[in-house]
Amino acid sequence: MCGATEGGLSLDGIDVNKEAVVQGQVLRDGEPVGNAYVRLLDRTGEFTAEVPTSASGHFRFFAGDGEWTLRTLAPKADPVDHQVKAAVGSVAEVSIAI
Amino acid sequence: MTRENVLVTAQWVEDHLDDPQVVLVEVDEDTSAYDKGHIKGAIKLDWTKDLQDQVRRDAISQDQFSTLLSERGVKNDDTVVLYGGNNNWFAAYAYWYFKLYGHSDVRLMDGGRKKWELDSRELTDDAVSREATTYTASAPDLSIRAFRDEAVAAIGTKNLVDVRSPDEYAGRLMAPAHLPQEQAQRAGHIPTAANVPWSKAANDDGTFKSDDELKQIYTDAGVDWDKDTVAYCRIGERSSHTWFVLKELLGQPNVKNYDGSWTEYGSLIGVPVVLGDEKGVA
Numbered sequence: 001m002c003g004a005t006e007g008g009l010s011l012d013g014i015d016v017n018k019e020a021v022v023q024g025q026v027l028r029d030g031e032p033v034g035n036a037y038v039r040l041l042d043r044t045g046e047f048t049a050e051v052p053t054s055a056s057g058h059f060r061f062f063a064g065d066g067e068w069t070l071r072t073l074a075p076k077a078d079p080v081d082h083q084v085k086a087a088v089g090s091v092a093e094v095s096i097a098i
Numbered sequence: 099m100t101r102e103n104v105l106v107t108a109q110w111v112e113d114h115l116d117d118p119q120v121v122l123v124e125v126d127e128d129t130s131a132y133d134k135g136h137i138k139g140a141i142k143l144d145w146t147k148d149l150q151d152q153v154r155r156d157a158i159s160q161d162q163f164s165t166l167l168s169e170r171g172v173k174n175d176d177t178v179v180l181y182g183g184n185n186n187w188f189a190a191y192a193y194w195y196f197k198l199y200g201h202s203d204v205r206l207m208d209g210g211r212k213k214w215e216l217d218s219r220e221l222t223d224d225a226v227s228r229e230a231t232t233y234t235a236s237a238p239d240l241s242i243r244a245f246r247d248e249a250v251a252a253i254g255t256k257n258l259v260d261v262r263s264p265d266e267y268a269g270r271l272m273a274p275a276h277l278p279q280e281q282a283q284r285a286g287h288i289p290t291a292a293n294v295p296w297s298k299a300a301n302d303d304g305t306f307k308s309d310d311e312l313k314q315i316y317t318d319a320g321v322d323w324d325k326d327t328v329a330y331c332r333i334g335e336r337s338s339h340t341w342f343v344l345k346e347l348l349g350q351p352n353v354k355n356y357d358g359s360w361t362e363y364g365s366l367i368g369v370p371v372v373l374g375d376e377k378g379v380a
Contacts, residue, residue, distance in 0.1 A: 046297070064270055064271055
């Protein structure tokens, strides 16, 4: 399916043209982190959504146009913030190192 | 009302893993999460199958709740401790259900599954079976459940608390941002509803903020503590989280969860809807 990351979460059945997708992978020393939590905060810093990472460390949000912050929580790690810009019809790819 | 009667810590749960009086119940939005790992001894409730009528759009009935808990091996006098993903959204929804049907001792595990995982506590994929019981649910306590007509009647008269994210409240998003956005109904919010996202009540690790902090958050948002309150979200689970805060933690007397929430209200013909960040007028 077009738009899907190699090895990432499938976008089958999702009309990417209508979505502002923010997705990526959480890594620790280059290895996927399958027990992290990624929070999506809006432009004011307000919580919008949160997902646990998959076994391969991947996550995905359906956001809206604009600036977002990804806050990643994981066992034995400090929270990590990452800024990302999303737009309807595109997929923003993010790699997060903790 | 004290926190200890309704909320337990992850450590309390770990200390009671072998307590026969305590039944752990996991309820997740992602209904497959339990199967990948759960707290030792915990049983699973599937909110899509177990807690929704499979024909009508409604909560399950008193008889259905009795049958469900009997099959799963829960007794009326058990201490039920609920936990789950998404900062306990669906565990709070199940908590509200247990209260709706009169279970006397039900509690949430503070922080839910996330806090348990961030603490690096143990999860197992062992199968859990409990001997069937004869559970008797009480008649539904409608003092904690609002229906659509009450939501409409609350405009301008009661506290309406919309607990969705600001973008959902304003109509810029139709659903939480981890779900695809295709939906049929209208966007926006109920006029005069204050927007207090459920997440304001929780710390990053999913635990609840202190009573003083919570009281301040809702006061700042314009909640009148002398009025009755109706909380809503999109499908009634995040508003259960806020219902828990207002009713169970802060001890407000008349707080109802409108479980029909925006998916119902936003599909009604002829009701008023406000778009944008302002509350709107009655």
